[in-house]
Amino acid sequence: MVPIPEVKKAVLAWISRDDELVPEMRELCSSAGYRIVEEVRQVKDRPDPKFYFGSGKVSELSEIEDVEYMLTPADLTPPQAYSISKASGLVVLDRIRVILELFKERASTPESRLQVELADLHHQMPIIKEYIHQGTLTERPGFLGGGEYMVDYYYEMARKRMARIRKELALTRKARGQKRALRKRRGARTVSIAGYTNAGKSTLFNALLADDDPLRSAEVSPMVFTTLGTTTRKMSGIRNCMVTDTVGFIRDLPPWLVEGFMSTLEEVFLSDVVLLVVDPLDPDDMLVRKLADSLKVLRNGSTQGKVVLVLNKADLPCVRSEEEFLTLVKNGLDPALLAMISDIVRVSAKDRTNIDGLIHAIRQLFGPLVRFKAVVPQTEIGFEAVKYIRELSEESEEGFVEADIEVSGLLEERWVVPVTRRIIEAGGRVVIGPPSTEDEKGLIPISHDMKGT
Ligand SMILES: Nc1nc2c(ncn2[C@@H]2O[C@H](COP(=O)(O)OP(=O)(O)OP(=O)(O)O)[C@@H](O)[C@H]2O)c(=O)[nH]1
Ligand SMILES: [Mg+2]
Numbered sequence: 001m002v003p004i005p006e007v008k009k010a011v012l013a014w015i016s017r018d019d020e021l022v023p024e025m026r027e028l029c030s031s032a033g034y035r036i037v038e039e040v041r042q043v044k045d046r047p048d049p050k051f052y053f054g055s056g057k058v059s060e061l062s063e064i065e066d067v068e069y070m071l072t073p074a075d076l077t078p079p080q081a082y083s084i085s086k087a088s089g090l091v092v093l094d095r096i097r098v099i100l101e102l103f104k105e106r107a108s109t110p111e112s113r114l115q116v117e118l119a120d121l122h123h124q125m126p127i128i129k130e131y132i133h134q135g136t137l138t139e140r141p142g143f144l145g146g147g148e149y150m151v152d153y154y155y156e157m158a159r160k161r162m163a164r165i166r167k168e169l170a171l172t173r174k175a176r177g178q179k180r181a182l183r184k185r186r187g188a189r190t191v192s193i194a195g196y197t198n199a200g201k202s203t204l205f206n207a208l209l210a211d212d213d214p215l216r217s218a219e220v221s222p223m224v225f226t227t228l229g230t231t232t233r234k235m236s237g238i239r240n241c242m243v244t245d246t247v248g249f250i251r252d253l254p255p256w257l258v259e260g261f262m263s264t265l266e267e268v269f270l271s272d273v274v275l276l277v278v279d280p281l282d283p284d285d286m287l288v289r290k291l292a293d294s295l296k297v298l299r300n301g302s303t304q305g306k307v308v309l310v311l312n313k314a315d316l317p318c319v320r321s322e323e324e325f326l327t328l329v330k331n332g333l334d335p336a337l338l339a340m341i342s343d344i345v346r347v348s349a350k351d352r353t354n355i356d357g358l359i360h361a362i363r364q365l366f367g368p369l370v371r372f373k374a375v376v377p378q379t380e381i382g383f384e385a386v387k388y389i390r391e392l393s394e395e396s397e398e399g400f401v402e403a404d405i406e407v408s409g410l411l412e413e414r415w416v417v418p419v420t421r422r423i424i425e426a427g428g429r430v431v432i433g434p435p436s437t438e439d440e441k442g443l444i445p446i447s448h449d450m451k452g453t
Contacts (some may be wrong), residue, residue, distance in 0.1 A: 195277035197248025288332035376428030
């Protein structure tokens, strides 16, 4: 369960240069438990190096009654944060700070707690340094006198802790890499769900699971950053395929924050297919911007898999049509980013509408399926071959025919040669039929009897 945060009264303040960041910031603030009781906007093209605002605005902030926090969608420098706080008497949090607060609150696994702690230390170091500097410059010099000694001491402690955390995270990253390699060796396909925070990734993840156990499903909530870690489970509809739910994206994440979450993001970058979930409720410009940001994250991570755009929330009446969406994306996206998209599928993850269509689209990306039928003798090695086939094929069926076992199903092309070899080793033969139904268009029949090949 995501804990319901206590309500903290805040003023949201920014300069007009940062107008664009405000809607997302409002969402972040409310998810982090802040109630914005007043908004202050200053018309200003360039931030003041010392105060970000003009100094007159800062004294205006200090006069607002009954608020304790000042939140701003900008990324403040440590001296700016210090100066505003000192002059206004408010606790000052910029966008990254609010994101980190949210992460801290939501981190529920040991790994995500370490990831957040690392990011937090990284972000806090220069700010605390600024506070110590400013607060102690007037104190007497020397040991216990504060000043540089305190800064050095804090830095030393923080650096040691960060080094320890990095080591631990490297271990979990390695372990995750080993698990991934093992799955690959067993021929498993991997699908990961990525996209902006709150797009409906976890809802889609739950809809795609082979085992519909609500106790093992991912948590869904209208808050941003509900999911911080990764969960990998068996996917329904495609044999030997795993699906992973991951942390959501948000614009302009600093590289140090991305670095902390690298092992989580690696699951996305290294999967065979990435389902990039889009929230169609966003207005046009925001939707295109979020999509471009998400595609850039995938590109920067050298994503290997094919990208399927999943237009979610199709159940809502206000959602634009697929044609409208296509026009919007074609006109708004940089062609290089557009070229990363292999397919577009519209679903309602919540109502589970067209999940079959999405599974079909994923399967197509894995390559065509081959229909096969084999006959093997009922010997130990024959039964082993059947077990091997069962593990690799879709819709497999088995039956006993006199002294033989007849097994049929659909195979990915890459398995045809190893399966044929196993059957022949078991003293059996492969007999193939043409695709029989409309559904199986895309299927490639193996065109010759493979006995002895
Ligand atoms: N109407 C509608 N709502 C949906 C659909 N899919 C998800 N939602 C809602 O969107 C909100 C976010 O869903 P999540 O699945 O938690 O989104 P997420 O992308 O995993 O979010 P984070 O983990 O916080 O990044 C929840 O309130 C869901 O109920 C959908 O298909 N239709
Ligand atoms: Mg989620």
